[in-house]
Amino acid sequence: MVSALEIKQKAIELGADLVGITDLRRVEGIPTLPQGLLEPYTHAVVIAVAITPDVFEQIRTEPTPLYLHHYLATNTLLDNINLCLQRQIMNEGFHALAIPASQIVDKVNWMGHISHKAMAKAAGLGWQGKSLLLVTPKYGPRVRLATLLTNAPFEPDPLLPNRCGICQECQEACPAAAIKGASWEDHPQTREEALHFTRCVEKVNEDFAKRPEIGKPICGVCISVCPWGKPKK
Ligand code: B12
Ligand code: SF4
């Protein structure tokens, strides 16, 4: 059987910057669409692709057309890596299901099939910061994520602690004043615990997505200001 190390090496060869593995017992009770999505699976491989720091250098208070392009291209790369890993695991006789990087399945409640942030946290890639984004020690929140569900019994990775500390950069910079500044050791119970959720939803959908040169619900400000993402000197 293909080992956790081999699948991680393959992901890196294909263009991933980070890869982690979780046992799905770590996310028991997490909401999914459809309900019961996780039932055939026992583990997940979570991949991250970093967006170059130069894109974020230009983001101060709003998204840029350049960020839009990198956002779209990174989603495609993540989906392609995930499809290749899916094939490799299936060829070994296991089930595997690539969850799309950025598909919104329920536009009333703003949900994907599963939260990649929660899966990435459970796979030891980082922690969910005060912005609710997945923050990694190496790239901060400047990563996009995708999840591959499987029943291949890969060895899970150790968890990382929350390292936001007293930082409030994202809270201070958010153009919608949406970040409450709450902290938690593991994860918030609801999105509302971390965010004035509708303020963020309205900002990205009613303002940024309606700009002709953007056209998607993106923002990037809370990503750009996080000190963990700034290039290390
Ligand atoms: C719908 C969606 C949106 C919506 C709603 C956002 C939201 N916060 O839910 C809108 C359009 C507003 C949006 C905005 C943004 N998004 Co968006 N979005 C998604 C999408 C498609 C689904 C998210 C989802 O289903 N959330 C469901 C909620 C319930 O999950 P959650 O936010 O993680 O919070 C809960 C869980 O984490 C849970 N939890 C954690 N661990 C555990 C364990 C257990 C056992 C349980 C029960 C619960 C639990 O606790 C939290 C509270 O319930 C994902 C892709 C994906 N499939 O994940 C991208 C995604 C979350 N978005 C992303 C990004 C970058 C953004 C923006 C910065 C915009 C941009 N691209 O510039 C903003 C950030 C807003 C913010 N501060 O959160 C990235 C995040 C990358 C990262 N480093 O974290 C993702 C992962 C896309 C990707 N492929 O990388 N987004
Ligand atoms: S995505 Fe923009 S509006 Fe939403 S929380 Fe981050 S900075 Fe605020």
Ligand code: SF4
């Ligand atoms: S900007 Fe500061 S508070 Fe916000 S997620 Fe990054 S480290 Fe945490």
